[in-house]
């Protein structure tokens with residue numbers, strides 16, 4: 001593997017998941033692979049899981065890790081070419097990425113959608129500029145439109161918890177007062193489209209994801225209907241793609257409750273976290289045996305480790 005920016009970088013996603021499940025049984029087997037190799041983790045946004053699980057994965061592979069919160073600790077980075085840099089951005093990504101590439105064998109970047117300009121976000125400017133100028137492999141830690149390390153961990157989790165060869169998986173929108181990116185939902189949908197599942201997406205009208213991410217999913221605007229017989233309920237809030245970045249409704253009727261979970265086939269509750277209790281999902285659901293959010297987050301280590309292992313093997 002050269003880079004891990006989206007599903008397109010993975011030649012065999014199912015084999016990758018099986019390899020991750022094997023790694024989990026023997027986490028330190030490849031400790032020599034990363035010796036004298038350095039990964040730089042660059043964060044333009046907050047993180048708990050991504051930061052710690054990627055660091056842990058790199059350490060399991062024997063790598064050195066450097067972490068930088070770009071917006072707090074470094075110079076403001078200009079992403080646009082050909083501009084007069086007389087504003088608040090002191091350094092161009094052209095130099096910054098190339099310089100970090102002198103210090104690191106792999107660079108991992110988190111940079112969320114700004115949710116102001118749909119074209120700009122969907123062009124994936126930040127991660128693509130790093131790919132263009134760093135000269136070393138790039139790993140996506142959640143970019144404007146995708147969060148593939150999360151989706152890979154989600155696939156590992158579904159493989160571990162499924163009770164039938166072809167489970168029904170439902171991606172459901174849930175209410176939030178803030179305008180949040182579509183990245184997690186897009187990416188999950190992208191991966192579910194190549195998985196052995198019956199995949200349903202449910203959300204209020206106006207929240208349709210970009211068609212290239214919805215793919216062959218069945219879209220249902222009635223949440224209760226969507227939940228019928230589901231084996232997995234994957235919850236996420238996202239802002240509108242069509243009316244870009246807007247919060248069109250905060251309708252509390254879309255919150256995940258035990259009453260709705262009872263419509264499922266003893267369905268497992270999944271969420272990438274962080275999750276706001278009693279806004280998106282009730283305490284009762286999150287604290288029930290049906291919730292698998294903690295092992296799901298635990299799988300972020302194996303998702304990152306299998307990706308770093310494959311990239312290191314190709315250096």
Ligand SMILES: NCCC[C@H](NC(=O)CCC(=O)O)C(=O)O
Nearest residue numbers: 142178180181183184272273274
């Ligand atoms: N990486 C996992 C999700 C990150 C981000 N969530 C958030 O920003 C939640 C913030 C809040 O609830 O205030 C998102 O939706 O893409």
Ligand SMILES: NC(=O)OP(=O)(O)O
Nearest residue numbers: 047048049050272273
């Ligand atoms: N799920 C996830 O990516 O969590 P963080 O935003 O805390 O990294």
